[in-house]
Amino acid sequence: MFDKIQTPAVLVDIDVARRNIERFQAYADSHGLKVRPHIKTHKLPAIAELQLDAGAVGITCQKVSEATAMVAGSDRISDVLITYNILGEDKLAGLLELSRKVRLAVVADNATVVDGLSAAFTAAAATLNVFVECNTGADRCGVASPEAAADLASYIAAAPGLHFAGLMTYPPVGGAAKVQAFMTEAKTLIEAKGIAVPAITTGGSPDLMSAHLAPIATEYRPGTYVYNDRSLVTRGVAAWEDCALTVLATVVSVPAPDRAIIDAGSKTLTSDLLGLTGHGHVLGRPDISIDQLSEEHGRLRTDGDINLTVGQRIRIVPNHACVVTNMVDGVYVYGKDKAPELWPVPARGKIV
Amino acid sequence: MFDKIQTPAVLVDIDVARRNIERFQAYADSHGLKVRPHIKTHKLPAIAELQLDAGAVGITCQKVSEATAMVAGSDRISDVLITYNILGEDKLAGLLELSRKVRLAVVADNATVVDGLSAAFTAAAATLNVFVECNTGADRCGVASPEAAADLASYIAAAPGLHFAGLMTYPPVGGAAKVQAFMTEAKTLIEAKGIAVPAITTGGSPDLMSAHLAPIATEYRPGTYVYNDRSLVTRGVAAWEDCALTVLATVVSVPAPDRAIIDAGSKTLTSDLLGLTGHGHVLGRPDISIDQLSEEHGRLRTDGDINLTVGQRIRIVPNHACVVTNMVDGVYVYGKDKAPELWPVPARGKIV
Numbered sequence: 001m002f003d004k005i006q007t008p009a010v011l012v013d014i015d016v017a018r019r020n021i022e023r024f025q026a027y028a029d030s031h032g033l034k035v036r037p038h039i040k041t042h043k044l045p046a047i048a049e050l051q052l053d054a055g056a057v058g059i060t061c062q063k064v065s066e067a068t069a070m071v072a073g074s075d076r077i078s079d080v081l082i083t084y085n086i087l088g089e090d091k092l093a094g095l096l097e098l099s100r101k102v103r104l105a106v107v108a109d110n111a112t113v114v115d116g117l118s119a120a121f122t123a124a125a126a127t128l129n130v131f132v133e134c135n136t137g138a139d140r141c142g143v144a145s146p147e148a149a150a151d152l153a154s155y156i157a158a159a160p161g162l163h164f165a166g167l168m169t170y171p172p173v174g175g176a177a178k179v180q181a182f183m184t185e186a187k188t189l190i191e192a193k194g195i196a197v198p199a200i201t202t203g204g205s206p207d208l209m210s211a212h213l214a215p216i217a218t219e220y221r222p223g224t225y226v227y228n229d230r231s232l233v234t235r236g237v238a239a240w241e242d243c244a245l246t247v248l249a250t251v252v253s254v255p256a257p258d259r260a261i262i263d264a265g266s267k268t269l270t271s272d273l274l275g276l277t278g279h280g281h282v283l284g285r286p287d288i289s290i291d292q293l294s295e296e297h298g299r300l301r302t303d304g305d306i307n308l309t310v311g312q313r314i315r316i317v318p319n320h321a322c323v324v325t326n327m328v329d330g331v332y333v334y335g336k337d338k339a340p341e342l343w344p345v346p347a348r349g350k351i352v
Numbered sequence: 353m354f355d356k357i358q359t360p361a362v363l364v365d366i367d368v369a370r371r372n373i374e375r376f377q378a379y380a381d382s383h384g385l386k387v388r389p390h391i392k393t394h395k396l397p398a399i400a401e402l403q404l405d406a407g408a409v410g411i412t413c414q415k416v417s418e419a420t421a422m423v424a425g426s427d428r429i430s431d432v433l434i435t436y437n438i439l440g441e442d443k444l445a446g447l448l449e450l451s452r453k454v455r456l457a458v459v460a461d462n463a464t465v466v467d468g469l470s471a472a473f474t475a476a477a478a479t480l481n482v483f484v485e486c487n488t489g490a491d492r493c494g495v496a497s498p499e500a501a502a503d504l505a506s507y508i509a510a511a512p513g514l515h516f517a518g519l520m521t522y523p524p525v526g527g528a529a530k531v532q533a534f535m536t537e538a539k540t541l542i543e544a545k546g547i548a549v550p551a552i553t554t555g556g557s558p559d560l561m562s563a564h565l566a567p568i569a570t571e572y573r574p575g576t577y578v579y580n581d582r583s584l585v586t587r588g589v590a591a592w593e594d595c596a597l598t599v600l601a602t603v604v605s606v607p608a609p610d611r612a613i614i615d616a617g618s619k620t621l622t623s624d625l626l627g628l629t630g631h632g633h634v635l636g637r638p639d640i641s642i643d644q645l646s647e648e649h650g651r652l653r654t655d656g657d658i659n660l661t662v663g664q665r666i667r668i669v670p671n672h673a674c675v676v677t678n679m680v681d682g683v684y685v686y687g688k689d690k691a692p693e694l695w696p697v698p699a700r701g702k703i704v
Contacts, residue, residue, distance in 0.1 A: 006442050006704040040647060062648045084615075084648065085604040087663055090358050109605050112662040140649050141605040141613050252437040253461050253493040261493050263436075267678055267703050271623040295392060295674060296414045296436065296703070297492050310464040311439055322647060326619055327678075329701055349681055351619050351648070352358040 002332070002340060007250040007313065008264035010328050012042075012343075014335040016244035017226050018050055024208055024225050025054040031212045036060050036081060038203065038223035041322045043347035044331075045073030047226065052076055058103070060203070060221045064094040065350035071101055073346045079103045081201070083133070083168060083221070085113045085141060091352065092120035095128065105129035107168045109141050114156055121161030129165035130156045131201065136182045137172040146182055150189035157195050166199035166218075173206045173235075176213035183216045206235050229321040230281045231274040240283065245324065245331075246315040247280070249298065251308045260300040260308045264316065266293040268327055272320040280316040290316070354684070354692060359602040359665065360616035362680050364695075366687040368596035369394075369578050370402055376560055376577050377406040383564045388412050388433060390555065390575030393674045395699035396683075397425030399578065404428055410455070412555070412573045416446040417702035423453055425698045431455040433553070435485070435520060435573070437465040437493065443704065444472035447480065457481035459520045461493050466508055473513030481517035482508045483553065488534045489524040498534055502541035509547050518551035518570075525558045525587075528565035535568045558587050581673040582633045583626040592635065597676065597683075598667040599632070601650065603660045612652045612660045616668065618645040620679055624672040632668040642668070 002011065021037075028035045037051045038060040048059050048070060058079025061067035067080050080102050086095055098104050099121075108114045108130050121128045132152045135142030143149045149167060157164040167186055171179045179202050187197045202214060203221030205228075211220045224231075227245035228238035249264035269279050271293060279290040279298065288306070292299040298316075300306060308314070318324045325331060326348050334340040354363065373389075380387045389403045390412040400411050400422060410431025413419035419432050432454050438447055450456050451473075460466045460482050473480045484504045487494030495501045501519060509516040519538055523531045531554050539549045554566060555573030557580075563572045576583075579597035580590035601616035621631050623645060631642040631650065640658070644651040650668075652658060660666070670676045677683060678700050686692040 006440065008703055085613075085662075087602060087604060087615075088358065109607060110662050113604070135607060139608075139611070140644075140646065140651060142607055144607060250439060252439060252465070255461060255487060255493060255496060256491075259491070263439075264703075266622075266624065266675060267701075270618075271625070271675075272618065273623070292492075294492065295678075299492060310437075310462050323618060323623075326647075327701065328703070349619075349679065351360055351616075351680070 001334065002248055005248060005332055005340060007248050008268040009248045010324055010331040011246050011248055011340070012227070012331050012333045013244045014333050014338060016242060017047060020226050020228060020242060020244060021051050021054045024222060025056070027209060028211065028220060029055060033211055033217065034219040036201065036219050036221050037226065038221050039070055039347060041223040041226050041325065043325050043345045044343060045070055045077065045346060046343065049074055049076050057219070063350055063352060064091045064098070065352045066347045067098055068094060069347040069350050071098060077102065081105045083107050083170070085109060087113060087116055092116060096120060096124050096126060099126055099128060105131060105165050107131045107133040108152065108156065109133040109143050111155055114159055114162065118159040118161045127161055127163055130162050131165045131168040132156065134167055134169045134182055134186065136169045136178045137175050138170055140170065142169060146185035146189055149186040150193065153190045153195055154193055164195060166197050166201065168201045171202055171204055173204065176207060176210050179214040180216055187216065205232060206237055209237070224321055227321040230317045230319045231276060233317070234276060240281070240317060243317045245321045246283065246317055247324065248313060248315055251310055251312045251314065254306060254308055254310055257305055258302055260306045262298040262300060262314065263296065264298050265296045267295045268324065269293060269298065269316065269318050270320065270323040270327060272323050274319050276319050280318045283315045283317065353686065354600055357600060357684055357692060359600050360620040361600045362676055362683040363598050363600055363692070364579065364683050364685045365596045366685050366690060368594060369399060372578050372580060372594060372596060373403050373406045376574055377408070379561060380563065380572060381407060385563055385569065386571040388553065388571050388573050389578065390573050391422055391699060393575045393578050393677065395677050395697045396695060397422055397429065397698060398695065401426055401428050409571070415702055415704060416443045416450070417704045418699045419450055420446060421699040421702050423450060429454065433457045435459050435522070437461060439465060439468055444468060448472060448476050448478060451478055451480060457483060457517050459483045459485040460504065460508065461485040461495050463507055466504070466511055466514065470511040470513045479513055479515055482514050483517045483520040484508065486519055486521045486534055486538060488521045488530045489527050490522055492522065494521060498538035498541055501538040502545065505542045505547055506545055516547060518549050518553065520553045523554055523556055525556065528559060528562050531566040532568055539568065557584060558589055561589065576673055579673040582669050582671045583628060585669070586628060592633070592669060595669045597673045598635065598669055599676065600665060600667055603662055603664045603666065606658060606660055606662055609657055610654055612658045614650040614652060614666065615648065616650050617648045619647045620676065621645060621650065621668065621670050622672065622675040622679060624675050626671050628671050632670045635667045635669065
């Protein structure tokens with residue numbers, strides 16, 4: 001099926017992706033939770049459309065350029081949340097342009113960002129929805145306490161050109177209880193000021209099937225769930241057969257009985273470890289570890305005989321699917337009833 | 353100087369790059385060593401031309417598509433070594449096409465690869481230069497012993513359509529003595545068969561100033577030396593002011609006194625550690641560690657007060673320069689007499 005594809009290549013099984021999308025949507029529906037998938041995993045408008053078809057309320061993006069590429073790629077994407085502090089003239093202009101095409105929201109965790117958003121949208125006589133980003137333990141962005149969340153919510157609510165849209169967090173793994181506690185307190189404090197909290201949005205694929213443990217959340221933003229990867233299989237969230245994305249590679253050298261080299265290195269698999277040892281799982285060969293990556297070489301080791309021959313092809317489930325789709329200009333999409341087809345990845349490399 | 357540039361962005365100081373090129377060329381000239389830079393670091397035809405101007409004999413690439421992009425980008429690139437086992441119909445066709453445009457060589461470490469090269473070039477009534485790749489301790493590709501090198505050299509010399517071009521290695525760090533020993537023995541064995549060894553090529557930026565410790569080598573293939581990076585500074589091979597490539601980033605959040613978040617994550621800096629702790633060096637702030645990367649967030653920590661404000665810009669020397677140029681469609685090139693200009697990176701993402 002993949003004979004004509006030059007390696008290394010990124011393959012996506014569209015049937016598996018669809019099944020992953022539907023499984024989580026069904027779970028979320030049963031708990032009255034809205035789904036807003038993070039497109040960072042696939043970066044493909046056509047897969048965002050599958051997610052919308054299944055019942056997603058919109059999409060999540062991380063950067064303005066990423067959202068712009070996604071919206072340009074599908075006239076069915078009409079609701080976008082950018083979970084990022086947006087700063088700077090060019091990016092604010094990009095936001096304004098997006099806000100004319102779709103229902104748009106962003107997040108903020110500080111007054112400087114709010115001031116910039118307010119100035120840009122006021123000048124254009126436009127309005128932007130802004131969530132307060134809350135730190136529920138991941139220690140990345142986010143206000144540190146429910147009190148600080150309430151203060152920033154008031155600040156946004158009072159800012160010209162802005163509408164306070166609710167609370168957002170990217171929680172630590174296993175953080176549902178923390179989300180529930182933080183958000184409950186923040187919501188109470190904000191409502192006590194007479195400000196409504198229209199939505200509370202949380203996310204993270206590792207805990208997606210525990211989303212109901214933070215019932216205060218109204219919306220979930222899963223990313224990796226659409227493809228799954230070695231990280232999620234190792235966490236017990238998915239099985240190998242739930243992994244829609246694999247890397248096709250060719251053995252280019254078997255220089256020792258216990259060692260083989262493939263033509264996929266860090267320029268395809270990336271160096272992301274996500275706490276794991278080794279750089280991916282070779283399908284059908286659990287005995288093999290990918291113990292070293294150079295940019296264009298992956299080194300495979302086993303305890304006994306590697307039993308691979310030069311020219312043989314293997315498939316690898318990478319540690320982290322999202323970063324792999326960022327390495328390639330196109331992915332080969334295939335399925336039960338679909339021969340592999342090269343799809344460009346419009347939102348690849350959109351870092352600004 | 354960089355005010356108009358959206359962040360994150362990759363900056364290249366062309367004066368520093370030129371100085372790095374000239375410094376190593378002068379050293380190599382003084383030791384009678386040819387220089388064949390690996391373009392994986394910059395992926396830019398215009399910088400390859402600077403290297404040729406300084407006296408390089410040609411360029412090194414890792415993949416056929418990378419070489420094709422480089423040759424298409426400069427009519428002054430006329431001599432290319434691809435240090436990779438090339439397999440498969442499409443890639444062999446690409447090699448043939450390249451061989452009609454430039455003086456071309458590849459490497460092989462096994463008979464399957466040699467057979468494929470021979471069949472393709474014989475069928476086209478063409479000739480290809482082939483080096484034997486030798487494992488001098490890096491345990492990646494390469495024949496395991498001088499005897500095996502001699503056997504494969506004979507095999508190449510006897511193969512229709514191929515010309516035995518010499519010996520190639522990518523040595524381990526600090527491996528000059530191993531290169532000298534392996535290559536001396538292999539050369540003796542090959543010459544004893546009546547086969548000439550026209551060239552012996554080695555490489556690696558960490559040891560570039562020790563190249564003379566393996567005097568049997570005729571050619572050196574440095575890559576990272578053109579830009580340098582945190583890895584090479586940590587090894588004592590370069591100083592911060594020798595680092596031509598930096599990442600410009602904006603502080604988007606200061607959520608705690610000892611923590612700040614920038615808009616450059618693993619999609620810009622990559623997760624490559626190269627044995628280091630942390631993900632880059634913040635210029636002028638040696639107290640800061642970049643202790644965690646998400647795709648679009650970099651987390652900065654310090655022991656005391658982080659003393660950064662939202663909106664402030666910083667510059668980072670990444671752990672590994674080569675992989676950073678693979679993340680972006682363009683880099684901003686600037687210099688003493690040159691305002692920043694966006695250069696596309698033609699050989700980015702060329703993995704096949």
